[in-house]
Amino acid sequence: MKPEDEIIWKQSNVRIVEANTSQRMAKYGGKQRYICKECGMNFIVGDERSNEKIAALKALVILFYSLGKGSYNMLGKIFGRSRSLIYRWVKEAGLATDEPCIDGEIKEN
Numbered sequence: 001m002k003p004e005d006e007i008i009w010k011q012s013n014v015r016i017v018e019a020n021t022s023q024r025m026a027k028y029g030g031k032q033r034y035i036c037k038e039c040g041m042n043f044i045v046g047d048e049r050s051n052e053k054i055a056a057l058k059a060l061v062i063l064f065y066s067l068g069k070g071s072y073n074m075l076g077k078i079f080g081r082s083r084s085l086i087y088r089w090v091k092e093a094g095l096a097t098d099e100p101c102i103d104g105e106i107k108e109n
Contacts, residue, residue, distance in 0.1 A: 061086055062093045 031044050076083040
């Protein structure tokens with residue numbers, strides 16, 4: 001394993017600093033697992049949980065929600081995902097966008 005490889009460990013990206021801090025443990029599901037010598041946690045190299053299909057689905061869900069075309073529950077049923085996942089996607093998208101600013105030239109009638 002190379003020091004620049006990303007590893008997945010409790011849903012966070014961690015980089016291996018020293019090559020001797022981990023050792024091979026076993027293969028499971030066609031993926032090599034490693035164990036940390038310091039803390040004993042297991043991890044795998046790479047993150048293949050997300051792909052283009054999921055990213056497109058996420059964008060479509062956010063678009064529908066932002067247009068007011070559905071609730072979390074309805075969008076979850078349409079796209080076959082849980083409403084809590086839809087909520088997390090919308091919340092992440094909301095936190096990633098900037099606060100809308102209103103131009104000073106606009107006046108209320």
